[in-house]
Amino acid sequence: MVAPHVVATDLQLALNQRQAHIGMRAQESDGDEGVLQASANQDVVEGLAQKGGRGIHVAAVVVRQASCVGRGPVILDRMRIVPVPCFTDNYAYLVFDELSAEGFVIDPSEAEPVVAALKLHHVRLVAILNTHHHHDHVGGNQELLRRFGDLPVFAHRSDVGRVPGLSRPVDEAESFDVAGLRVCPRHVPGHTLGAVAYVVNGAAFTGDTLFVAGCGRLFEGTAAQMHASLNGTLAQLPGETRIFPGHEYTVSNLRFAAHVEPENMRARDKLSWATATRERGEPTVPSTVGDERAVNPFLRCGSPTVRSRFQGATDVDVFAALRRAKDVFR
Numbered sequence: 001m002v003a004p005h006v007v008a009t010d011l012q013l014a015l016n017q018r019q020a021h022i023g024m025r026a027q028e029s030d031g032d033e034g035v036l037q038a039s040a041n042q043d044v045v046e047g048l049a050q051k052g053g054r055g056i057h058v059a060a061v062v063v064r065q066a067s068c069v070g071r072g073p074v075i076l077d078r079m080r081i082v083p084v085p086c087f088t089d090n091y092a093y094l095v096f097d098e099l100s101a102e103g104f105v106i107d108p109s110e111a112e113p114v115v116a117a118l119k120l121h122h123v124r125l126v127a128i129l130n131t132h133h134h135h136d137h138v139g140g141n142q143e144l145l146r147r148f149g150d151l152p153v154f155a156h157r158s159d160v161g162r163v164p165g166l167s168r169p170v171d172e173a174e175s176f177d178v179a180g181l182r183v184c185p186r187h188v189p190g191h192t193l194g195a196v197a198y199v200v201n202g203a204a205f206t207g208d209t210l211f212v213a214g215c216g217r218l219f220e221g222t223a224a225q226m227h228a229s230l231n232g233t234l235a236q237l238p239g240e241t242r243i244f245p246g247h248e249y250t251v252s253n254l255r256f257a258a259h260v261e262p263e264n265m266r267a268r269d270k271l272s273w274a275t276a277t278r279e280r281g282e283p284t285v286p287s288t289v290g291d292e293r294a295v296n297p298f299l300r301c302g303s304p305t306v307r308s309r310f311q312g313a314t315d316v317d318v319f320a321a322l323r324r325a326k327d328v329f330r
């Protein structure tokens with residue numbers, strides 16, 4: 001049993017390299033050991049006992065206690081997001097709390113790459129979140145449930161019966177907590193009627209609704225619905241919000257964006273960057289809401305350059321014409 005007055009420097013002696021890093025970050029974030037000492041009360045010892053007395057959990061509990069006394073940046077900083085390439089161009093995302101090593105997966109297309117990522121990062125899977133019911137976003141659900149037990153599966157309530165294992169139906173802005181993180185679902189119909197984007201700590205997981213420089217096809221919803229989901233919901237998030245989409249379509253989308261707005265230098269610069277990035281085999285995610293407002297033609301239906309080429313009385317008309325053009329763009 002570790003005494004309740006333990007501080008980060010003590011913990012570092014007993015922890016391995018990664019855990020020591022956590023201890024040092026805790027010290028930096030809190031400024032000095034005194035804060036950690038002050039927050040390491042009897043609850044820390046109880047937390048330690050519940051978790052089997054392993055040193056890493058002492059550090060986690062100490063830092064969590066510190067974050068409860070107004071050290072907000074610790075909470076933001078400890079979230080980790082790992083893109084997990086699946087199939088040919090899908091991305092699942094492993095999102096985890098670095099301190100508790102608990103995490104959830106968004107859109108497991110298939111189980112194996114997700115299991116490999118969990119092992120690599122030493123993360124315990126506690127939930128599955130799906131942005132919509134398409135097979136390339138839920139294909140790994142059943143296998144993950146078989147391997148990891150009765151995990152909660154989150155998806156839009158209208159997708160009950162369409163998302164395998166769905167046990168936690170969600171709806172617009174009904175926030176929930178998972179793996180120590182607050183998740184806010186945003187209902188974004190258009191690609192499908194049950195499409196959801198998950199907003200977590202300044203990151204938005206947008207599935208097949210918003211891609212880097214593009215958007216999903218209209219399989220179930222109308223152009224008006226998709227336009228509202230993109231422009232009325234996702235584009236209204238703070239500009240620094242990081243966008244994690246469901247597919248690596250960036251180069252193709254930016255080629256279309258440069259075709260629509262040849263004078264948009266940010267789109268052309270981003271195309272050059274994305275092409276080089278993909279040639280190195282690296283992902284082009286995340287983007288940001290601010291970047292998307294600047295380069296994504298589907299968020300720019302009101303701009304004079306887009307309107308000049310895609311005629312329509314309303315922004316929704318322009319959006320519908322753009323979407324039709326993208327469907328056949330090569």
Ligand SMILES: [Zn+2]
Nearest residue numbers: 132134191208
């Ligand atoms: Zn889809």
